[in-house]
Amino acid sequence: MAVTLKDIALRVGKSVTTVSRALHDFDDVSPDTKAEVRSIAEELGYIPNIHAQRLQSKHTDTIGFIMPTFGPRFSDPFFSEFLTGIGNQAAKMGFDLLVSTRPPGTMELQTYEKNVRSPRVDGFIIVRTRQDDQRIKFLSQMKFPFVAFGRMLDHNDYAYVDEDGEYGMGLITSHLTDLGHKRIAYLDAPGHFMFAHYRRQGFLDGLKENGMEINQDLMVTGDMTQRAGYQLATDLLTQESPPTAIVACNDLMALGAISAAQQLGLTVGKDVAITGFDNIPLAEHCHPPLTTVHQPIYQIGEMVCEMLIKQIRAESLEQEQIILQPSLVVRQSTLGPINTL
Amino acid sequence: MAVTLKDIALRVGKSVTTVSRALHDFDDVSPDTKAEVRSIAEELGYIPNIHAQRLQSKHTDTIGFIMPTFGPRFSDPFFSEFLTGIGNQAAKMGFDLLVSTRPPGTMELQTYEKNVRSPRVDGFIIVRTRQDDQRIKFLSQMKFPFVAFGRMLDHNDYAYVDEDGEYGMGLITSHLTDLGHKRIAYLDAPGHFMFAHYRRQGFLDGLKENGMEINQDLMVTGDMTQRAGYQLATDLLTQESPPTAIVACNDLMALGAISAAQQLGLTVGKDVAITGFDNIPLAEHCHPPLTTVHQPIYQIGEMVCEMLIKQIRAESLEQEQIILQPSLVVRQSTLGPINTL
DNA sequence: TTGAAAGCGCTAACAT
């Protein structure tokens, strides 16, 4: 039922080989034959069988993206935006995108292995790098192409794009100390995430540079969800001497913290300042709008994807390492009073 | 470099065929040979070449999901949750997931066509059905397997799961009229979306049943984002006789509406009631928590995926059509006053 | 400028 080269060859009265070469625009095929082959192919609606092509060519023209999900109610705006970036870029460059959803762990690594060995994909995009990232170690060791959004703690001899989280969080911290805040709480993410590591470092360094002490009681850790932000902030704000500012290491937790503060009757921006990191679309139209650090997630998705495909095509391990400088977006969550009506 | 059946055959001293059959546990292979083949395969780390298998078998063990995105800053919690559902289910049933990102339109349809003809996938999952859905028409006409999350206006002779949006929105409407609201605004989504169609119908019917008039001035349409909800609600609430309640056809717009109301100095739940639809994770931990209709998005993703794979495996077009009854989740956005501290 | 033949790795029909 599907149209094959053979069908075209029969119609044109030439061999399968010639048809194949005509379609690939080889220059040892006569213009007439090319034209005829093309028109028949068009007429028949020929589309090459990719499995035959891939069996032959040893590459899949597919990139793999294994999403590190957390539980069923997984809903992180970061991922839809990032996915759209790599999806669009891959399509633009003629690549397919194979997606898996796996919580970090053993099964996740097995999925990488399976996809490498099958071989289902030509390369991987890795996100949310970890301190000792098994995914990166495995792929490096297999010499399998990949590009990561994020660095590792050591051995950064691979292609990556990363934001300067230290710098970004430094901007936030200075912004708050400039406003006169003395008791600043920090909503951290689990320590093995590299983004959390850099952002935390930026916060701690920022405090130091502005001559402030680090108060361990105000450093708490959550799972990056709004729910976690809500609960941690509730705890912080109901203690005997609550912080005057809460710095969350991502927007989702900041949003939760805002809700918590409001639930406690506080006016965010006036009674307590709250900041995020990422500048997800939600940050702009919440109330009050969230002061945060902007990261061009969609563009990073595109970049990472393009770098990967170039790496695959050149079949070289040309290293590219890019650190992006994020920018501060000041909004009303640190500026109140808000109700100016 | 990759291990093939031939490598194993050489080691075992049997033919490739025998090795293949041993690995597939055929019963015309001696137990001894089976054991030996398996242990060698294990030792060598054999993984079958899927392209060879697929070329042979005519199926891809892959399902396709073409995400209807809207612009680069696409970030709809619906999709990450739904994607996780289908991703996990597909993995559980041994299927791969091929994802594309395309705004609705001609290119989108071409992507379907390409994937059908290559053939890259064995079936598709379709979401956010449209009134006259070209995707469904195309796949039906090609007799290509698919399962949709959503119905069409006519010709619903295909497998789908859908929520009863009319019923769900009826629950919302009754809830608000029970609370005594007389001027209820409605934030609609573009008319061609079927989910918008049913929900709108549920709202209009609900008003009628509760003996209320429909006020066309209070019916406005947005693009389902928080930003749209924010702007529409701002317009509604600043007119001479503003509504006392705003019903949004999805949570994201409701969240925007809440921010707009608060920006205007109103207390949501007391001065104005606001409702959503979907019960995304964000709805629970915003402030005030959002009254909405719960849809088990993750589970629907799983269901739809399972139905598709069953349909593919049976190679029959066994029809299955499921309508889920959603439930009302009443929270403080319709109940205030909130600041009880 | 074109075609015949081989082979990618696998499965299946048909021997033996």
Place this chain on the structure above:
DNA sequence: ATGTTAGCGCTTTCAA
């Protein structure tokens, strides 16, 4: 219980 042969649809030598 095992091997031989053929073929999936394509690309790529090598000859003509």
